[in-house]
Amino acid sequence: MGQSPSKRILLIDGDQAVQDCFRRIFRFSDVADSAAGISPRPSVLEHLDVDTAVDGPEGWRQFEKALHQGRPYLLAVVGQPLDGAWDSVETVLQLWQEDPTLPVLLCIGNQCTAEDRHEMARRLGKLDQFMFLSKPLDTDLARQMVASQADRRLARDELQKVTKELGRALERAQDEAEMANRAKNEFMANITHEIRTPMNAILGFTRLLMKEPLTDGQLEKLHYVRDAGTSLMDLISNVLDFSKLAAGQLELSSTTFDLDAIFTDVLDATHQRAREKGLAIQHHVANGVPRRLRGDKTRFRQILVNLVSNAVKFTDYGTVHIQTALDEETSRSATLRITVTDTGVGIPVHRQPIIFESFCQADGSSTRKFEGAGLGLSICKQLVDLMGGQIGFRSDPGEGSSFWLTLTFEKHVARDPGTSPPGGHKTPADRAAEGPPDESSGAQGGKPHVLV
Structure with missing residues (x-):
C-alpha cells in the first residue's frame, strides 16, 4: 500500500x-x-x-x-x-x-x-x-476484536517496512561487494601484469643464454629454467585472464597462425613435466585438417596448454593422447574437434557437475597431492564460450578422463601446400548417420607425434 x-x-x-x-x-x-x-x-x-x-x-x-x-x-x-x-x-x-x-x-x-x-x-x-x-x-468484545485486527494490521505493516529496509540494506551490501570485487579484479590484473614484465625478461635472457656455447649439463639446466618460467607465465596468464573474464574485460584478437606451430608450442610447454613422470604424449592430426587458420591463437594455445597440463598433472603412468580432427568445414571456415585423453586418476562422480567451476579440483583434498590453483578448466570453459565453441568431458574414476572441445576458425586464404584437399570429408549428415566417433581410438591417416 x-x-x-x-x-x-x-x-x-x-x-x-x-x-x-x-x-x-x-x-x-x-x-x-x-x-x-x-x-x-x-x-x-x-x-x-x-x-x-x-x-x-x-x-x-x-x-x-x-x-x-x-x-x-x-x-x-x-x-x-x-x-x-x-x-x-x-x-x-x-x-x-x-x-x-x-x-x-x-x-x-x-x-x-x-x-x-x-x-x-x-x-x-x-x-x-x-x-x-x-x-x-458487546462493548468489551467489540473493543477486543477491533484491537486484535488493528494490532495485526500494524504488525504486518511494520514487518513490510522492516522487510523493505532489509532489502535496501541487502542491495547496498551487494553493490559494495560488487565494487570490492571489481577492485580486486583490477588489482589482480595490475599485479599480474607487473609480475609478467620481469618474467618476460628472465625467459628472454634464458633463451639468449641457450644460444651460447654450453655444455650438455648447462643446456639441460637452462631447459629446466625455461620450462619452469614458461609454466609460471602460464599460471600468471591464467590469473590475469580470470580477473579479466570476471570483469568482462577480456577481448579476443584475430591473427593468422600455423596449427602445427601451435601444437609444437603446447608440447614444448608440457613435455618436461611429462618426461619427469615417465609419460608419453601422443599428438595425432587427422588428414584433411587445414594447417593455416585465423583466430585468437593466444587463447587457443592457452586452452590447449591448460588441458594437456591438466592431463599430465593427474596422470602418474600411461599416456596423454591429443587428437585433432575436422568436425565441419565450409569454403571459409573450419571447425576443429580436439580431444585430450589421459590414463590418470579420473574425476569422482560427485565432482563432475562442478569441474568447470572456479577453484575446483578433481578432489577436495587434491590441492595437497596435485599442485594448481583450480583455475585451468574454469578458464578453458569461459574462453571456449567466449570463442563461440563447446567443451565437455567423459571421465571414469580410476581409469582416466577425455576432454573435448570444438572451435571454429577462419581458413587462411592461401592454401598451405601441405594441406590435403577437402574433397574426402564427410558431411554432418553422414557423421550423424554413423553415430559419434569412438574417442578412445586414434583417427586414421596421420602419423602420430610422440614425445617421451
Whole structure:
C-alpha cells in the first residue's frame, strides 16, 4: 500500500445506534478502564477516530478519498444488512479492490443464520482478513476484536517496512561487494601484469643464454629454467585472464597462425613435466585438417596448454593422447574437434557437475597431492564460450578422463601446400548417420607425434 495507516476506522452502517455505540466505545475507552479500576496501557485504541457512512458506495468514496490523501484507514467495520446498491459482502469486496490487506469486521444482526455466515465467508474468501461481530454489540468484545485486527494490521505493516529496509540494506551490501570485487579484479590484473614484465625478461635472457656455447649439463639446466618460467607465465596468464573474464574485460584478437606451430608450442610447454613422470604424449592430426587458420591463437594455445597440463598433472603412468580432427568445414571456415585423453586418476562422480567451476579440483583434498590453483578448466570453459565453441568431458574414476572441445576458425586464404584437399570429408549428415566417433581410438591417416 505504501502508506502507514492512520489511527482511524471506517464504520459503514446505516443504523445510527450502531454508529453512536462505536463512538462511545472508543471515545471513552480509557475513561471506562479507569472507572473499572483497570490500569490504562498503550494501545491502538488510544485516540482512535471513527468515520461513518450509511451505505457501501458512500463508504467506498470516503475510503478512496482517504487513500488519495495518504491517510488510509486502520480497518473497516461493515454492518449487515446494508441499504443501497451494495450489500455487505459487495461493499467489502469493493474496499479490498482499493486495499487488499484491509482488515474487516462484519457486524451481523440476529436474523443472520449460520448458513448466511457460511455463504458470506465463501464470497469473501479471505478468511484471515475478516471477523464476524454480532449485534447488539458487546462493548468489551467489540473493543477486543477491533484491537486484535488493528494490532495485526500494524504488525504486518511494520514487518513490510522492516522487510523493505532489509532489502535496501541487502542491495547496498551487494553493490559494495560488487565494487570490492571489481577492485580486486583490477588489482589482480595490475599485479599480474607487473609480475609478467620481469618474467618476460628472465625467459628472454634464458633463451639468449641457450644460444651460447654450453655444455650438455648447462643446456639441460637452462631447459629446466625455461620450462619452469614458461609454466609460471602460464599460471600468471591464467590469473590475469580470470580477473579479466570476471570483469568482462577480456577481448579476443584475430591473427593468422600455423596449427602445427601451435601444437609444437603446447608440447614444448608440457613435455618436461611429462618426461619427469615417465609419460608419453601422443599428438595425432587427422588428414584433411587445414594447417593455416585465423583466430585468437593466444587463447587457443592457452586452452590447449591448460588441458594437456591438466592431463599430465593427474596422470602418474600411461599416456596423454591429443587428437585433432575436422568436425565441419565450409569454403571459409573450419571447425576443429580436439580431444585430450589421459590414463590418470579420473574425476569422482560427485565432482563432475562442478569441474568447470572456479577453484575446483578433481578432489577436495587434491590441492595437497596435485599442485594448481583450480583455475585451468574454469578458464578453458569461459574462453571456449567466449570463442563461440563447446567443451565437455567423459571421465571414469580410476581409469582416466577425455576432454573435448570444438572451435571454429577462419581458413587462411592461401592454401598451405601441405594441406590435403577437402574433397574426402564427410558431411554432418553422414557423421550423424554413423553415430559419434569412438574417442578412445586414434583417427586414421596421420602419423602420430610422440614425445617421451
